Amino acid sequence: MSLLLDNQFKELPPDNSIDTKLFLETVSHLPSFFDCLGSKVFTVIKSDINGNIMKIKAVYLKDPERYVTLQHILEAERQDNAAEWPKIGATLALMWLKRGLRFIQILLQSMADGERDENNPNLIRVNVTKAYEQALKKYHGWLVQKIFQTALYAAPYRSNFLKALSKGEEVKEEDCLSNVSQFLVNYTATVDAIYDMYTNLNAELDYTV
Amino acid sequence: MSLLLDNQFKELPPDNSIDTKLFLETVSHLPSFFDCLGSKVFTVIKSDINGNIMKIKAVYLKDPERYVTLQHILEAERQDNAAEWPKIGATLALMWLKRGLRFIQILLQSMADGERDENNPNLIRVNVTKAYEQALKKYHGWLVQKIFQTALYAAPYRSNFLKALSKGEEVKEEDCLSNVSQFLVNYTATVDAIYDMYTNLNAELDYTV
Ligand SMILES: CCCCCCCCCCCCC/C=C/[C@@H](O)[C@H](CO[C@@H]1O[C@H](CO)[C@H](O)[C@H](OS(=O)(=O)O)[C@H]1O)NC(=O)CCCCCCCCCCC
Ligand SMILES: CCCCCCCCCCCCC/C=C/[C@@H](O)[C@H](CO[C@@H]1O[C@H](CO)[C@H](O)[C@H](OS(=O)(=O)O)[C@H]1O)NC(=O)CCCCCCCCCCC
Numbered sequence: 001m002s003l004l005l006d007n008q009f010k011e012l013p014p015d016n017s018i019d020t021k022l023f024l025e026t027v028s029h030l031p032s033f034f035d036c037l038g039s040k041v042f043t044v045i046k047s048d049i050n051g052n053i054m055k056i057k058a059v060y061l062k063d064p065e066r067y068v069t070l071q072h073i074l075e076a077e078r079q080d081n082a083a084e085w086p087k088i089g090a091t092l093a094l095m096w097l098k099r100g101l102r103f104i105q106i107l108l109q110s111m112a113d114g115e116r117d118e119n120n121p122n123l124i125r126v127n128v129t130k131a132y133e134q135a136l137k138k139y140h141g142w143l144v145q146k147i148f149q150t151a152l153y154a155a156p157y158r159s160n161f162l163k164a165l166s167k168g169e170e171v172k173e174e175d176c177l178s179n180v181s182q183f184l185v186n187y188t189a190t191v192d193a194i195y196d197m198y199t200n201l202n203a204e205l206d207y208t209v
Numbered sequence: 210m211s212l213l214l215d216n217q218f219k220e221l222p223p224d225n226s227i228d229t230k231l232f233l234e235t236v237s238h239l240p241s242f243f244d245c246l247g248s249k250v251f252t253v254i255k256s257d258i259n260g261n262i263m264k265i266k267a268v269y270l271k272d273p274e275r276y277v278t279l280q281h282i283l284e285a286e287r288q289d290n291a292a293e294w295p296k297i298g299a300t301l302a303l304m305w306l307k308r309g310l311r312f313i314q315i316l317l318q319s320m321a322d323g324e325r326d327e328n329n330p331n332l333i334r335v336n337v338t339k340a341y342e343q344a345l346k347k348y349h350g351w352l353v354q355k356i357f358q359t360a361l362y363a364a365p366y367r368s369n370f371l372k373a374l375s376k377g378e379e380v381k382e383e384d385c386l387s388n389v390s391q392f393l394v395n396y397t398a399t400v401d402a403i404y405d406m407y408t409n410l411n412a413e414l415d416y417t418v
Contacts, residue, residue: 150355
């Protein structure tokens with residue numbers, strides 16, 4: 001289960017602020033998550049998420065002292081681009097990135113909670129579908145929704161997926177899932193904090209692609 | 210019809226060699242072709258093709274004197290990476306790029322030839338499908354083929370497509386198609402020459418993605 005545990009998210013400080021540098025370092029390991037899904041078509045999603053991370057990083061590196069926390073970035077971009085904000089820059093990139101992060105979170109949580117299709121216990125379609133419906137579906141037009149339904153057939157078997165999360169090692173399912181649960185603690189808190197920030201700053205958009 | 214005619218391909222010299230610099234300049238305008246398809250999902254394809262072009266350009270810029278023609282690039286890469294070639298570097302990028310170029314060529318040729326679905330004269334699905342089957346299908350596994358079938362529903366109406374090719378101007382259909390035919394002359398010769406080069410150098414692969 002090293003893929004996730006090797007790069008755990010840190011516990012948030014009491015004010016729930018997120019250190020930009022630490023966040024970027026930790027999150028940069030996550031796109032490989034999509035390699036665990038097996039099929040090469042998911043590299044499209046990996047690139048999209050990678051693009052979000054690089055966009056945020058590029059903004060951060062322009063002035064690390066100004067952008068110490070993620071909230072500093074949003075507030076600075078709101079100030080500098082009042083007319084277009086929040087559909088701009090790192091604010092837009094993080095808006096989408098957090099949805100991908102939520103997708104991963106719900107998928108893993110659902111598996112850790114033991115949710116499964118009793119008729120197809122080695123499939124993860126119910127878990128992937130739940131994650132998609134809660135994290136992404138409403139931001140996708142009919143075409144991307146249909147493409148998701150098609151891509152769902154390429155979702156890996158549960159056993160292969162867990163093995164990939166364990167970097168190819170044969171780990172007992174219960175050990176792997178307990179690692180997942182451990183990873184989810186700080187990860188979920190971080191994703192929740194980003195969502196709260198978008199709500200509080202009124203930075204969320206609901207246009208579809 | 211400016212989108213294509215503004216950036217016409219040059220006539221090839223008698224030996225059919227393709228000047229790398231000229232080719233890169235001309236082809237760099239083509240990814241916008243996929244914007245003419247209307248839906249935002251086609252940006253995925255646009256990025257893939259853009260990636261191919263940037264990869265070739267990066268190789269070229271490392272040593273413009275060594276890579277005067279496209280054939281120089283393939284031969285140099287074969288020499289430097291005998292073990293992995295041709296699944297490597299600009300050779301691989303151009304292998305895929307030429308398939309995207311062939312797709313565009315067959316689509317436009319089919320429209321210029323007046324091929325259409327008499328029951329749905331304002332749809333271009335027959336033309337897109339023909340281009341896909343001849344240029345790409347055999348290199349795609351079942352999943353990407355299914356995604357193509359889904360994406361086909363997002364293909365634009367003929368009239369909107371022709372208008373987009375004319376950069377939004379209202380041009381008579383016959384004028385637009387005669388511009389297409391004019392564009393296709395040198396373009397087709399160039400794409401053919403690239404295919405011949407891959408055959409002659411035994412550089413073609415037929416793995417699927
Ligand atoms: C030959 C046949 C060809 C046919 C062509 C069909 C092409 C099919 C393309 C399918 C869509 C792929 C997914 C990508 C979707 C993306 O469009 C969206 C929005 O993407 C955002 O858009 C913004 C502008 O609006 C900025 O550019 C953001 O970029 S910015 O950084 O510049 O600001 C960018 O991330 N991201 C998303 O929806 C995020 C997706 C996250 C992860 C989803 C997990 C799903 C897992 C499924 C498992 C079963
Ligand atoms: C939320 C839901 C999410 C679900 C996720 C689903 C994702 C769907 C993805 C669909 C595939 C999109 C098309 C891209 C396909 C690409 O995979 C292939 C091969 O791409 C090549 O691969 C090589 C390695 O093998 C190198 O990396 C090349 O890169 S290198 O430069 O590094 O060497 C690269 O171009 N290119 C292609 O097949 C080329 C496609 C050309 C144009 C096709 C026109 C079709 C038009 C259709 C109109 C109706």
